[in-house]
Amino acid sequence: MLGVRCSTRVCYVVRCVTMTSPYFMPSRSGISPPGDQDAVCGPAASLRSKLTNNRRNVEPDSSGAVKEVKEEQEEARISEQRPSSAPLSPGKVHGGCHPKTEADTLPLSSQSRRRRQLKVEYEEDEGVPAVKTELWEPPDWKKQLGYIREMRSGRDAPVDKMGAEKCYDTEAPAHVRRFQVLVSLMLSSQTKDQVTAAAMQKLRAHGCTVEKILTTDDETLGKLIYPVGFWRTKVKYLKLTSALLQKEFGGDVPDSVEGLVRLPGVGPKMAHLAMDIAWDQVSGIGVDTHVHRISNRLGWLKKPTKTPEETRRALEEWLPRDLWSEINWLLVGFGQQVCLPVNPLCSACLNQHSCPSAHKPSPPKRPKAGPPRSPKPEPKQEVAVKQERTKKEPRPTPVSPAAQRRRPRSLKS
Template sequence: MCAARRASRRLSGARAPSAAFSTAAPKSPQRGGRRRRRGVRVGYEAPAGSATEEAATEAKQQKWEPKNWRQELDNIREMRKARDAPVDQMGAEKCFDLEAPPENKARYIKQTSAILQRDYGGDIPKTVAELVKLPGVGPKMAHLVMAIAWQNVSGIGVDTHVHRISNRLRWVRRETKLPEETRQALESWLPRELWSEINWLLVGFGQQTCLPVSPRCSDCLNRGLCPAAGKSQEAKRSGGGPL
């Protein structure tokens, strides 16, 4: 119980991102018939405002990005400014998987509490790699915990709402099937300073307007921009499934 209380107190903390990114370490070709060694992907923290971070940001800006995404994002911010969606009334203690069986949750809580007490002195891990090793913790929750507990925006927390809306808006270059694929696709082009707000913006938007079934396209400010606007109604009339 002590471990659970300490972890709960840690998760009641605040916000504020820090900069981090991955880059590939280049390998120069070797001559004389030797095999070329493949580049090794290295992840590390870059100081905010450093030349390395600025170079990575510039390189990212030259990559593919969705058409009209800034206007669409501004429209979603406008629709979410009241902050009255269910997600806005929930703390980190309620950011769990509603579809997970209750008996699994109880078992995960007991197992995780024991691990935190034994290995972390009642606190919680400080890295995504360690967090996802805890029972029942996946990438989405790990990135949310990093932002909430450690004020370190390590990635975008992608749940079913973020996954669905990103595909409807074509914020992914190719259709993605899994939330983790969507996270990687979003992080490949979305400016890092926006990562921290994407989860709560799109989750609330998905709860109120861009619903899984029968989305309220007529109420959406993006109805003239969204590639999927109105298509769910057409699919419904033709007997197809929701978009």
């Protein structure tokens, strides 16, 4: 009995020493309020808080107190970095009530780095309109266009009476009318409207259809269209174009710019005008020499252009599309009557105060290439030519005084 009691006491003493000794206490990484631990983890949390208090009573050294204060400051800093919507104390996580997550096992530096990466989202303002870049346009162009319309209100220019819109037979079938419009445009290149209208009148009397052009020999066709500019070349173009229309388009004119420019002798200007007149479709601006010249004079281009095709592209960048069909006949008639190629009538123009080229001398007209002239002879050559002429010409024989005396008196008188 005595041995049993001693062993019981020894076990009790050992157990008390084990429970109260700080060397048998489990390591802890943080301190949480005791009330919170009891509420969450129950008896185990309350026991841990009691053991912690006992350990503080056993080791009241200064180094331990400083270490505990540092740990509390570090845990307070970590708890502040966590979202306020889900506060978690270190005691809850390490006390055994909740499993450890991947974020808890990472070092502090990696946790803070991961929390700093925030996803920024921008809200789209539906009420704010998008910023639009303003297109370039010449100053006072609307005012200048209004003055040109006023000066062209009479419609008495050659293009108004003898243009491509007036050269086809209104009673012919639709495909024949379209072909005649194309032929008149082909003949109008480098030719005045009066000459083009006269040639079209003779062609229509002969028969201006695809079949009739193909059956007409080149000599007869040349006589019909003479004296249009480059009439020999245009005879070849008319024959080739008629053959291509009959072979690929069923004798009708193509209804696209791509198909029209494939025809021999048809350029972009003719193609856009044919689309407008023949098919009533606006595909571009028809720019001829008048439109090209006047657009540069009025300053309707960002920079001066050298060819009509460059002028067309520059005008189409800013000019409204509803004016593309009107601008050709407006400027062509204006160039035929007022804004002439040489010596324009600026004093009679309503745009003389806003036109940057008003009252400026026009460039001199280049002389046409003619037959080569023989150079003038030099002075020495002239003397030599005179000497040769005197040698070749027979000299008159001198009459002696005795012979003159022998002549009858009637001859002397």
